Amino acid sequence: MANNKMMTNTIEDIIALGKAAKQASRKLARLSTEDKNRVLLNLTELLRSEQEDVLTANRLDYQEAKAEGLDESLLDRLLLTGERLNGTADEVQRVSELPDPVGEVIETATMPNGLITSRRRVPLGVVGSIYEARPNVTVDIFGLCLKSGNACILRGGKETIRSNEALVTLLRKALSDAGVTEDAVQFVDNPDRALVDAMLKMDDYIDLLVPRGGASLVRFVAENAAMPAVTGGIGVCHTYVDRSADLKMAVEIVHNAKVRRPSICNALDTVLIHSEVAAEGLPLIAKVLTASGVELHCDNRTLSILGPDAPVTAIPANEDDWGKEFLSLTAAVRVVDSLDEALEHIETYGSGHSEAIITEDDAAATRFLDEVDAAAVYVNASTQFTDGGQFGLGAEVGISTQKFHARGPMGLKELTSYKWVIVGKGQIRP
């Protein structure tokens, strides 16, 4: 498998992939829920029973990446194991259990002239994804696209190309065993960047682009794509500890929001704390964060409250620390004198991803929820909950921080559009 020769060599080739995907998307739009679920259950089975080729291909990717000096965290994201493949299989099975969004009647009404109007949910068409490192994205995106009736074009990172190729072989087998066109998935098996540039201009064939990766990839796609692209996955997330906060709750939430998984976009970056509770709250927060290895970048008031002898890792913050997505065991900390000051800080430095207030004061909670302009706003909970699964969507292709089309976690419904269906009995417009 890993020795197959590269097949997508020219821009003509990738345009051919686009045409094939568009063609397939017309069939997928009308595929029954049963057929879609059959593909997903086939895939679940294959991911559990036919792991050998995938693991072999992944071993080659891993060894090459290691030899090239890829860092440990990237190597870990690249690595597949039997257990990880079983986990991916479980996710595909869960997608098969989700309700089919296609065909849902969103709303219907009878007009005064007797016309019956309704909006009916339809797939977007073709979803392209450009992603890095993690080969399980190949399976995730395919599963969500198929269930929502979309074809997909996958362009993974060059460091996982053998793993992705082996996984795509399973995707194709799952499709053909269910009698569904293999063209439902298109795979760009040549890592040439020129092909990515070509893909970004294929708005005749790709209806939505989903970049999955670091900030620079997301920005590059947003700036260069001719078709709509999901902007997101970048979170500068604040937790504001209000003067009325339950401090024990605040400590637990701040710790969870930072430490549970520091490398994901919904992880806490900055703690804001009201000056009235800073003297009591900050030492408690600093202690649990330090115990988990977090380095604190603090404003002067925080430093003076913690004191020079505190058993915590705290250094002075510089201006760059506000508005930084750390993605690591680092957090910025600042004392504010009011809810207004917290709101202003979040407006200035936030990225519109996930923001939380810890408070027992309903009026403060209401203002925070109303006034913070972000995809997800929380009262008394950890921002790490921003996730399609946690929000009841079952799964997600990504998290949008834009306001157009979809905001926050994007699940099956967010991969659809709608059409207006109008049924008349001969009505003409006066």
Add this chain to the structure above:
Amino acid sequence: MANNKMMTNTIEDIIALGKAAKQASRKLARLSTEDKNRVLLNLTELLRSEQEDVLTANRLDYQEAKAEGLDESLLDRLLLTGERLNGTADEVQRVSELPDPVGEVIETATMPNGLITSRRRVPLGVVGSIYEARPNVTVDIFGLCLKSGNACILRGGKETIRSNEALVTLLRKALSDAGVTEDAVQFVDNPDRALVDAMLKMDDYIDLLVPRGGASLVRFVAENAAMPAVTGGIGVCHTYVDRSADLKMAVEIVHNAKVRRPSICNALDTVLIHSEVAAEGLPLIAKVLTASGVELHCDNRTLSILGPDAPVTAIPANEDDWGKEFLSLTAAVRVVDSLDEALEHIETYGSGHSEAIITEDDAAATRFLDEVDAAAVYVNASTQFTDGGQFGLGAEVGISTQKFHARGPMGLKELTSYKWVIVGKGQIRP
């Protein structure tokens, strides 16, 4: 008024407009329904009672445009009269009566861990509009933006700049009389194209661009805007007369879809008719269309059915006639041998706007509704119904033919996004 000197002279000026709009949008997002309706009712009143300055300005625009040789249909679109202003006032009043979309809870759920999640409707922020000729667009866009909590930046055509300036004076007065910031509306009073180019790059300040005008304007905006833009307003619309059609109904619908208003985007461009009913149906259709001054561009089968001596205006179609948006009293006509052939024709030549089937056969209707990929699909009704008012939205900023965010007529809800609101009691993510 019309002699005011131009104010927006430089790119810095237009960026300042953007900043002011963004600033205002934060206040508008939290404006009460009452305050918004007060602005709209003030405006209704002003449009009825203070017409003099607007009509004077419009007369100057009209005379200048006439002197410059603008064609009759454009001159007519440019012209304001007391009656037309009263009509615009009525529309603003209707918008004041529509439900406020902002704050609506779209869906809510309690997660197994007790978190209460909901999606709450919020404004997009700042809507920019670039439009031509018709000065009433100035008022329409403002009214819909204000009611949906959005600030707007208006850039009308240079041929109506005095009229727009006078109208914007009324908009500002309606705002300030209600105690609402006048920055809710920003007006680009310099017709320099360089300022449009700058506007297209202001994605920090403009959340959505709505081009209103011809195909070349829409395409220019879509290709050059850094922010999301509505693609639409271009309709190559088909009406397919099935073999089971009620031919009397077919004649009435085809006539209405073409003739009622031939210059709008939902007007019929091509008639497709099944060969089994062509001999009976085509002469009837050709007769009523000809009687209304429509020129028919026909395929050979249609011409041979109509015969050389038919009292109709029919000439041979050329390849360009299929897929053409005529916007005039011209229609293309073609005979097809099956529903499949009709579907294929529409897929090849349609623009995804409005498509209709005339049939008494439920199976044919179902296939047409399922398989045609367009913003609006009809059974037994005129495509001229594609309109926000006719679909029960109350009003529209435009008609989208894209699948992302909104498809078909865009009303108040389509000018909104949502935020996820999560209320917890100290939940942390395991």
